[in-house]
Amino acid sequence: MDLERKARAASDFRFFCEQYFPLTFSLPWSPDHLKVIAKIEQAVLRGGLFAMAMPRGSGKSTICECACIWAVLYGHREFVCLIGSDEGHAMDMLDSIKMELDGNDLLLEDFPEVVYPIQCLDGIANRCNGQLYKGARTHIGWTAREIVLPTIPESKASGAIIKVAGITGRIRGMKYKRADGKTVRPTLVVLDDPQTDESARSLSQCATRESILAGAVLGLAGPGKKISGIMPCTVIRPGDMADNILDRDKHPEWNGERTKMVYAFPTNEKLWQRYAEIRAESMRQGNAGEEATDFYRQNREAMDEGAVVAWPERFNHDELSAIQHTMNLKLQNEAAFFAEYQNEPLPEETAEADELTADQIAGKLNRMNRGEVPIGCNRWFSADQLVARLAPDIESEGHTTFLALTAT
Structure with missing residues (x-):
């Protein structure tokens, strides 16, 4: 003891x-x-x-x-x-x-x-x-x-x-x-x-x-x-x-x-953009981004300029610095990076639950050509306005209803 x-x-x-x-x-x-x-x-x-x-x-x-x-x-x-x-x-x-x-x-x-x-x-x-x-x-x-x-x-x-x-x-x-x-x-x-x-x-x-x-x-x-x-x-x-x-x-x-992972991002955006391109191409070829790491090694001083990270010792074994680790996470998924690592999630741009998407609207089309009436249709309604409100009893058992909207 x-x-x-x-x-x-x-x-x-x-x-x-x-x-x-x-x-x-x-x-x-x-x-x-x-x-x-x-x-x-x-x-x-x-x-x-x-x-x-x-x-x-x-x-x-x-x-x-x-x-x-x-x-x-x-x-x-x-x-x-x-x-x-x-x-x-x-x-x-x-x-x-x-x-x-x-x-x-x-x-x-x-x-x-x-x-x-x-x-x-x-x-x-x-x-x-x-x-x-x-x-x-x-x-x-x-x-x-x-x-x-x-x-x-x-x-x-x-x-x-x-x-x-x-x-x-x-x-x-x-x-x-x-x-x-x-x-x-x-x-x-x-x-x-x-x-x-x-x-x-x-x-x-x-x-x-x-x-x-x-x-x-x-x-x-x-x-x-x-x-x-x-x-x-x-x-x-x-x-x-x-x-x-x-x-x-x-x-x-x-x-x-x-607290955050990075308090100031690198200022040389042009070199980091090139790094991102090299990294993406490397991964498309089935590699792990070694070519991008080589590029960072050759230009590290310029690419690190302006960056301030919270924990300099935090990076993976195949990375050269915490700055590179930070940028890799950001390139991987920017929205997840700002939420999980910066604690400053980006504003969400999602549609409201009751909003219809273009695909949902298209799915409601009857697929008929202009001027055609479906086979079996025995009721026809015509409206001279762009929008018509249908009464609850417009359809009755045993009948098919077809609504035509015409603009005047």
């Missing part, structure tokens, strides 16, 4: 992540990461609400999972509630936390009072009821929707709870009766991407989820108490739930932080 490491990590969330999850956080932090970590640390230690939109793949969900572990291991929070866009999403996050508590040797080294009883279960939840420590039950819980850490004397994490729910599921009135008879309610809530693609495109669903957030979720702590909250989210379309929560004019209480 490294007592110095354990003691320092108690109040330093960044140090906790770096020391106990080195394989997860192997790349250097970006300035945006450090800003987000500081906000999470404040929410856990001192309280408050914090919503953050980060580029897809920046690790925001993983950071929040580690925040849950940090909060309960040191006793900063005795009941943490994980809320996802649906229950299945939240359960996936809980599975990730379970994997760390059950298999992280560094956590076992410094927190044996928590991790060792968990590892003794060997993943078999039925063993929970019979687990004893010095003759007394540990009251450990290990289900698909809930973790109850073992009750161990002198452990700061004794009896701490992590529970999950979907945002439209059973949230209101969540509580837990501990072995000592005390009823506890959540004091920290983590909402990971609390909207789906479908709900983001529905004004009514967005309004419903915002209402649940303001009522059931923020009221979880109980009467007279405030709950702390962390919300990693992604803006899918303008005006969706995430976009509204991040807006400090609409929801100043959430202290919204909107």
Whole structure:
């Protein structure tokens, strides 16, 4: 056990992540990461609400999972509630936390009072009821929707709870009766991407989820108490739930932080246009864009001019820089790039549901030549206006009606 490491990590969330999850956080932090970590640390230690939109793949969900572990291991929070866009999403996050508590040797080294009883279960939840420590039950819980850490004397994490729910599921009135008879309610809530693609495109669903957030979720702590909250989210379309929560004019209480993958695009558009042409032609030939990478290598200084990226270390093994990685994502799908990586979705230009398209109108034509009457037609109506309104009883059983519109 490294007592110095354990003691320092108690109040330093960044140090906790770096020391106990080195394989997860192997790349250097970006300035945006450090800003987000500081906000999470404040929410856990001192309280408050914090919503953050980060580029897809920046690790925001993983950071929040580690925040849950940090909060309960040191006793900063005795009941943490994980809320996802649906229950299945939240359960996936809980599975990730379970994997760390059950298999992280560094956590076992410094927190044996928590991790060792968990590892003794060997993943078999039925063993929970019979687990004893010095003759007394540990009251450990290990289900698909809930973790109850073992009750161990002198452990700061004794009896701490992590529970999950979907945002439209059973949230209101969540509580837990501990072995000592005390009823506890959540004091920290983590909402990971609390909207789906479908709900983001529905004004009514967005309004419903915002209402649940303001009522059931923020009221979880109980009467007279405030709950702390962390919300990693992604803006899918303008005006969706995430976009509204991040807006400090609409929801100043959430202290919204909107980060991006790139803060300034390269200024040499001509070279990047040529790069796009070479890349597209390479892929049409069945290659992976190696020719475009060679072109970028030869002109990198000029092509990088003016660009400012948030995380310089983020790029793939077959790319030369984060700037190239950013432009590749933009070329792949510009609309998805601005939504998923910039958190600034482009305005949608979609037809309203009740608008007819040209193909739908054409499908209503009778395919008859001008002046022809369908075979079997025994009723004929002629109108001398461009538009005629048909009465409900214009057709009767056994008759075929043909309407002719003539302009005068």
